[in-house]
Amino acid sequence: MTDAVVITRPKAQAQALAHQVAQLGREVVLLPLLEIFPLDDQCALIATLADLRRYALVAFVSPNAIDAAFAHIPAWPPEVTVAVLGEGSRAALAAHGIDPSNTTIISPKDPSRSDSENLLQTLDLASLAGKEVLIVRGESGRELMADGLRAAGARVTTVAAYRRSVPPMSAPLREQLQRLLDTQNDWIITSSEALRGLFALVNALGNPEYVAKLQQQRMIVPHARIAETASGLGITQLTLCGSGDERLLAALQSRP
Structure with missing residues (x-):
């Protein structure tokens, strides 16, 4: 068998x-x-996503972050660059109508190193100095991406879009x-x-x-x-x- x-x-x-x-x-x-769950209180998420044009870059840490966020995004502003970690997130974006034909999408160049470290190496960090950057993630997560962007001079906001847990x-x-x-x-x-x-x-x-x-x-x-x-x-x-x-x-x- x-x-x-x-x-x-x-x-x-x-x-x-x-x-x-x-x-x-x-x-x-x-x-x-x-197991992926919506937030009990989504007010902060909805308020943050209501003004996406203020951000030079929006980074999604996972397909779950994308799906949870796009439940509250009626239309993506095409001038806002998107950063993701892997092909799964690119596919999730495509399912919501976001692809390289209408939005600049950045992800790590090495497909075996689809993580925050390599995304930071791929980004033009100097161009983000003094600009607003949003990171959409789960309720908990690594701070490496936010810390790296702040070290480059970006003004970083993080917002939780979902919560996750191992099944009991x-x-x-x-x-x-x-x-x-x-x-x-x-x-x-x-x-x-x-x-x-x-x-x-x-x-x-x-x-x-x-x-x-x-x-x-x-x-x-x-x-x-x-x-x-x-x-x-x-x-x-x-x-x-x-x-x-x-x-x-x-x-x-x-x-x-």
């Missing part, structure tokens, strides 16, 4: 990739490792994890936070053998930072493929 492909993205973002994996003839298992352990989730770990599968991991959450869930199973089995699973990751997290957690079979679903699919097909 062909090993399954475990897709760990939030449910709303997993369907398109799941369909493409199924077209390869592979069994697909959806295991969302992060439940009887069905416990059974699913045990079943998956009792076989060898390909796991697509697109978030360091999700990977750490997966290890926390497996530790909660209460059997160290399952942690060892998780460390021996085959994992495909799009970013070097996730690969570093995986290596630190003891993953032994790791493929770094670069950002974008086409690279994830190519990595799956190249497996022996």
